[in-house]
Amino acid sequence: MRRRTKIVIAVLVAIGAYACLKDDIAQIWNGLHVKLAEYSAPKNTKWLNQNVSDKDIGLFYHTDQGTRTFGIPFEWFMALEQPSLSPLSMFFSVDLFSDTAYLDRYGFIPDPFDKKALPIGFAHGDAMLDPTGEPWREPRYKKDMTGIGLTCAGCHTGRFTYKDTAVIIDGGPALTNLLKLKQGVGVALFMTRYLPGRFGRFAENILGKDATAGDRTTLKYQIDQVLGQLKEVQQLENSVATQSIEEGYGRLDALNRIGNQVFSLDLKKPENYRGSSAPVHYPRIWNTPWFDWVQYNGSIMRPMVRNAGESLGVSSELNLTEPAKGLFKSSVDVDALHKMEQMIAGDPPSVEKGFSGLKSPEWPENILPKIDRPLAARGGELYKEHCQECHRPPVSNKAAFFNFEDKKAWRTNQVGEPVMLMENIKIDHVGHCIPPAPRPHPSGPLIIGKPPAPAVHAGRRGSRQAPIP
Numbered sequence: 428m429r430r431r432t433k434i435v436i437a438v439l440v441a442i443g444a445y446a447c448l449k450d451d452i453a454q455i456w457n458g459l460h461v462k463l464a465e466y467s468a469p470k471n472t473k474w475l476n477q478n479v480s481d482k483d484i485g486l487f488y489h490t491d492q493g494t495r496t497f498g499i500p501f502e503w504f505m506a507l508e509q510p511s512l513s514p515l516s517m518f519f520s521v522d523l524f525s526d527t528a529y530l531d532r533y534g535f536i537p538d539p540f541d542k543k544a545l546p547i548g549f550a551h552g553d554a555m556l557d558p559t560g561e562p563w564r565e566p567r568y569k570k571d572m573t574g575i576g577l578t579c580a581g582c583h584t585g586r587f588t589y590k591d592t593a594v595i596i597d598g599g600p601a602l603t604n605l606l607k608l609k610q611g612v613g614v615a616l617f618m619t620r621y622l623p624g625r626f627g628r629f630a631e632n633i634l635g636k637d638a639t640a641g642d643r644t645t646l647k648y649q650i651d652q653v654l655g656q657l658k659e660v661q662q663l664e665n666s667v668a669t670q671s672i673e674e675g676y677g678r679l680d681a682l683n684r685i686g687n688q689v690f691s692l693d694l695k696k697p698e699n700y701r702g703s704s705a706p707v708h709y710p711r712i713w714n715t716p717w718f719d720w721v722q723y724n725g726s727i728m729r730p731m732v733r734n735a736g737e738s739l740g741v742s743s744e745l746n747l748t749e750p751a752k753g754l755f756k757s758s759v760d761v762d763a764l765h766k767m768e769q770m771i772a773g774d775p776p777s778v779e780k781g782f783s784g785l786k787s788p789e790w791p792e793n794i795l796p797k798i799d800r801p802l803a804a805r806g807g808e809l810y811k812e813h814c815q816e817c818h819r820p821p822v823s824n825k826a827a828f829f830n831f832e833d834k835k836a837w838r839t840n841q842v843g844e845p846v847m848l849m850e851n852i853k854i855d856h857v858g859h860c861i862p863p864a865p866r867p868h869p870s871g872p873l874i875i876g877k878p879p880a881p882a883v884h885a886g887r888r889g890s891r892q893a894p895i896p
Contacts, residue, residue: 476788493743494738502633
């Protein structure tokens with residue numbers, strides 16, 4: 428057979444094989460290809476005066492809450508390479524996953540205070556447990572492996588860019604993509620396990636150059652345990668895909684994610700897993716410690732209960748099934764959560780000081796165009812005439828806003844401190860097309876607790892004082 432004929436036959440066979448397997452090929456490609464935003468890094472970074480010291484805001488950025496968001500130790504995260512589909516990655520090292528410029532593409536802001544630190548919202552924890560609930564030990568020297576997870580700041584630090592200047596808004600809504608980040612970690616770990624060159628470099632970083640074959644085998648087994656967990660979660664996601672709405676940059680269904688983590692994964696009841704049907708932007712958190720409802724669906728009134736739920740939702744360790752290992756034991760650092768809550772809260776609000784903790788930023792005229800003062804004054808008049816009756820006076824008008832005698836706006840809590848009343852508005856009045864309450868699951872109802880009450884939103888109509896999720 429002529430050489431040209433053989434080439435033609437080979438090409439036809441390849442075309443036929445692709446036609447038959449293109450859907451499978453596309454699925455594999457989409458699973459391994461982590462598509463991220465491309466953008467030019469800003470030249471400068473500015474902070475606005477929000478009434479919190481650099482020291483306190485640094486603690487907010489990186490204080491460990493006990494979270495284990497990625498299911499792998501800190502040491503693994505720092506040794507992991509970026510997920511690259513280039514065949515050369517089997518032979519040559521790839522940039523590290525922990526590179527701040529790479530994590531910035533997931534929306535996580537580099538820490539300008541400390542160029543060597545992980546981005547804002549990442550925290551290095553203490554000793555962590557492995558997927559079986561036992562202490563996680565490095566195979567060679569049996570040293571404790573330590574945790575890594577996200578803090579409140581990961582979702583509640585905002586940023587915008589104007590003319591090559593990035594402006595950081597502490598307590599503002601983040602533009603992060605948490606689900607994409609978890610996908611990136613999973614794909615990078617999968618490549619580390621199955622591409623020989625990548626595993627060799629990873630093992631050398633974790634175990635050292637002269638580790639035994641047994642140590643390396645144990646390390647592979649540990650990676651397999653994590654990949655098994657990730658596969659189980661992905662199967663659960665696939666099972667509720669028809670109920671879900673795609674999350675993305677700046678949008679997350681935080682309440683369902685918390686419920687899935689605690690009532691399905693931690694409780695080991697896959698039938699409780701729900702679709703993520705209500706992705707929303709992350710609310711601003713300044714002033715929120717002084718709201719009477721502190722969860723935007725009107726379900727929680729105590730800030731520390733909400734904070735503990737947030738920590739559990741981003742994968743703090745929690746034992747709900749094994750009494751021998753300490754039932755209800757968790758890695759949630761309550762003291763750290765309380766310290767951050769106090770920083771955001773400040774002293775109780777007063778007519779003299781207003782809100783004294785983390786404050787909303789003022790318009791930075793040294794960065795953005797100047798305010799048209801006559802037009803702004805006219806806008807203030809229109810607001811007072813048409814909006815103020817329902818939506819409260821501006822916070823800058825302390826005598827009117829902090830009128831604690833107005834029982835429609837304020838009450839006192841159990842220790843006599845003033846808290847703002849948040850109006851609960853039924854979903855059918857708001858007109859949401861998809862309620863944030865759990866939907867029926869194909870396998871049956873949620874098996875713990877009573878059916879959910881009619882869904883409500885906490886917060887005054889149109890108010891910019893939105894409770895933290």
